[in-house]
Amino acid sequence: MSGTDAPPARAWRLSDFDYPLPEACIAQRPVTPRDAARLLISRPEGIEEGRFSDLTRLLRAGDLLVLNDTRVIPARLFGHKTTGARVEILLSRPVAEGENLWEALVRANRPVKIGGAIELGEGFSARVEGREEGCFRVRLHAADGDVEGALARHGTLPLPPYITGSDPEENLDRYQTVFAAQPGAVAAPTAGLHFTPALLETLRAQGVEVVMATLHVGLGTFQPVRHDNLAEHRMHREFFTLSEAVATRINATRSAGGRVVAVGTTVTRMLESAVDASGRVRAMSGDTALFILPGYRFRVVDLLITNFHLPKSTLLMLIAAFTGKSRQERDYAHAVASGYRFYSYGDANLLFPDPG
Structure with a gap:
């Protein structure tokens, strides 16, 4: 066909x-x-x-x-490095089930280093653990162990960039x-x-x-x-x-x-x-x-x-x-x-x- x-x-x-x-x-x-x-x-x-x-x-x-x-999922996350530099993370897909390790796009106003920590909200953070085929590998961590709950609180829906006039609610x-x-x-x-x-x-x-x-x-x-x-x-x-x-x-x-x-x-x-x-x-x-x-x-x-x-x-x-x-x-x-x-x-x- x-x-x-x-x-x-x-x-x-x-x-x-x-x-x-x-x-x-x-x-x-x-x-x-x-x-x-x-x-x-x-x-x-x-x-x-x-x-x-x-x-x-x-x-x-x-x-x-x-x-x-x-x-x-609320896959777009905004945070900052320990230096204060702003960082945006767009999660793509989990690398391994249950390990909170994700392939992701990471954008920052300064280069992101492997091993660098990113604060995403109270008790919620990420660490850059590697890079492969244009994507970073990012491990998420929640202080209370509930990464899914932290994503729901701090993440946003990743609308395509061409949608600029929508209502967030x-x-x-x-x-x-x-x-x-x-x-x-x-x-x-x-x-x-x-x-x-x-x-x-x-x-x-x-x-x-x-x-x-x-x-x-x-x-x-x-x-x-x-x-x-x-x-x-x-x-x-x-x-x-x-x-x-x-x-x-x-x-x-x-x-x-x-x-x-x-x-x-x-x-x-x-x-x-x-x-x-x-x-x-x-x-x-x-x-x-x-x-x-x-x-x-x-x-x-x-x-x-x-x-x-x-x-x-x-x-x-x-x-x-x-x-x-x-x-x-x-x-x-x-x-x-x-x-x-x-x-x-x-x-x-x-x-x-x-x-x-």
Whole structure:
């Protein structure tokens, strides 16, 4: 189900995935209710306009909706070194379970030294223990032993830098999906932000099955692609868990002729990472660094629900792989001209694949 106009992956350049986007198109606050967001329905033969709530007529009995139930943690921390120099830490992913050691981005007005201590709040601190592949390793310490509680008190939600006009109180609720359950992400799986409990219940009543898997969104969301030759780009690893029960439901849906509907690029990468050579999805728990470019052959995902993504981003590249590059360009030109709202708090896309 890859685009029909796809050259080999090694031929793609970063500049191939640039497009002009007026700043006014970037959504600063979410719409209310969640499912009132606009929906661009992309088919090979053309574009249809709708609202996110129109999923009730676009999906059908026998379809399987796969959601990412990760929960965004307060991963942005502000503190200071013993010298008084200010420091900002953005946690990315735990290095080892239960050890409070994290991969992180660390920014300071003076260079950060290995072994340096950072005060983050009363009874809460961090120590820089190493550096690897552009990330620091930071160990968190709470005087009372409750690091999770200290994060909740002193950390903030790591909203993307292009959201500058939002309401901090509103973000606590709206930058989480209504089904967020598994703490660990440093960014929201934004396609899922449009669902309401009522919409999910209506879809279930219509015979659409809904299942949950988990991928903790990490630094790949924040890091720009630095190589013009995309064959040189390496994705950051992100941890995911796909249960035996969910894998069984996916395989059963496909065997029965139903459609697997991935909610977001995170779910897409998770499912495509868990399929074996025979085409069956397997239960897995581990890391994925799957980088999807046009030319990739999708083996699990039949429909894709997603938001509108940044120029030159790996997420935009995945969309171009699913629809074909020319159709992605068509859709995005239409979205800009029609005043769609872009990025995390923006509108949504329902993508149908090209035939074959």
